[in-house]
Amino acid sequence: MAEVPRLEVRDLVKHFPVRRGTFAKAREYVKAVNGVSLEIRDGETVAIVGESGCGKSTIARLILRLERPTSGSIRLDGEDLLAMEDTTSARRAVQLVSQNPWSALNRRKTIKHTLTQPLKVHDLVDTRAGRTVRAAQLLEEVGLSPDYLYRFPSGISGGELQRVTIARALAVSPGVLILDEPTASLDVSVKASIINLLIDLRDLENLTYLFITHEIDIAKHVSDRIAVMYLGRIVEQGPTEEIFENPQHPYTQSLLGSVPVPDPQLRAELKPISGEVPSAIDLPSGCTFHTRCPYVFDRCPEEIPELSMIDSRHLAACHLMEQGR
Ligand code: SF4
Numbered sequence: 001m002a003e004v005p006r007l008e009v010r011d012l013v014k015h016f017p018v019r020r021g022t023f024a025k026a027r028e029y030v031k032a033v034n035g036v037s038l039e040i041r042d043g044e045t046v047a048i049v050g051e052s053g054c055g056k057s058t059i060a061r062l063i064l065r066l067e068r069p070t071s072g073s074i075r076l077d078g079e080d081l082l083a084m085e086d087t088t089s090a091r092r093a094v095q096l097v098s099q100n101p102w103s104a105l106n107r108r109k110t111i112k113h114t115l116t117q118p119l120k121v122h123d124l125v126d127t128r129a130g131r132t133v134r135a136a137q138l139l140e141e142v143g144l145s146p147d148y149l150y151r152f153p154s155g156i157s158g159g160e161l162q163r164v165t166i167a168r169a170l171a172v173s174p175g176v177l178i179l180d181e182p183t184a185s186l187d188v189s190v191k192a193s194i195i196n197l198l199i200d201l202r203d204l205e206n207l208t209y210l211f212i213t214h215e216i217d218i219a220k221h222v223s224d225r226i227a228v229m230y231l232g233r234i235v236e237q238g239p240t241e242e243i244f245e246n247p248q249h250p251y252t253q254s255l256l257g258s259v260p261v262p263d264p265q266l267r268a269e270l271k272p273i274s275g276e277v278p279s280a281i282d283l284p285s286g287c288t289f290h291t292r293c294p295y296v297f298d299r300c301p302e303e304i305p306e307l308s309m310i311d312s313r314h315l316a317a318c319h320l321m322e323q324g325r
Helices: 056-063 088-093 111-121 128-141 146-150 158-171 188-205 216-222 240-245 250-256 264-269
Strands: 007-018 028-040 045-049 071-076 094-097 176-180 208-213 225-230 233-239 308-311 314-316
Touching (some): 007 056, 028 045, 028 233, 111 128, 216 225
Parallel strands (some): 094 176, 176 208
Antiparallel strands (some): 308 314
């Protein structure tokens, strides 16, 4: 029997109405997510990469049930997440580490409060003393000493704060972590240490990650598979190594054109991306990348390309695939 994916989204769509006044009828929609399907197996890390505004953070919000999808389904261990009651166990199962630890933590509360609160809310540890001991353990798991329990967010660095938000997410023993640009607000020197920590924790605690980033080189270090998104659609997905060594979609090639690629022949072929991302209110017709694509031809503005198989695990949505390029 086929393994049930840890997390599975199917044909996910999210369109946000745009209203010109509080009671006005929506005449336009921001088409943030336009039919995304993705599976993540137990213990796997899948990275969603793409420029800002491509819909990747909206997918995170839909999985966390902070937004309702316009249509489509989300399953966790085979169960319909959208139909699950908002019980504490359902809320525990998927946790978020967001890009900005400063806004994720209450500046007026100690780190001890931040870490013991979820243990109390979810009834995980009965006594106050027990919660303090567990909070100290969580700090140690993320590489901070128990002394940090009595400090406030304003007194510690950005990298240390992000370690605290990771510890808070781990406090409720989730199966899945959604990492939404977790290193985007950090210095380059700190980024690497947070990435290494996340890799260690995943291996140690058998976590499943959905890693959202606009930095494809970071996705390379963390992920088993990459899904490349453009204007609300996945345009290419496959094993990380395959995406880096044999990118098929012109948008993926453009993203790789902005990072160092070891293969000199591939490097010479990659064309850096130009132009701005079009508005998600007024999506270009056909292949939405056609306004920026160096290979655009007659069929591209006419017809939306479907994701088609390059091999059993590698897919891309580009009419050039059918031309046998
Ligand atoms: Fe470019 Fe056409 Fe392929 Fe779209 S379908 S990526 S416009 S070649």
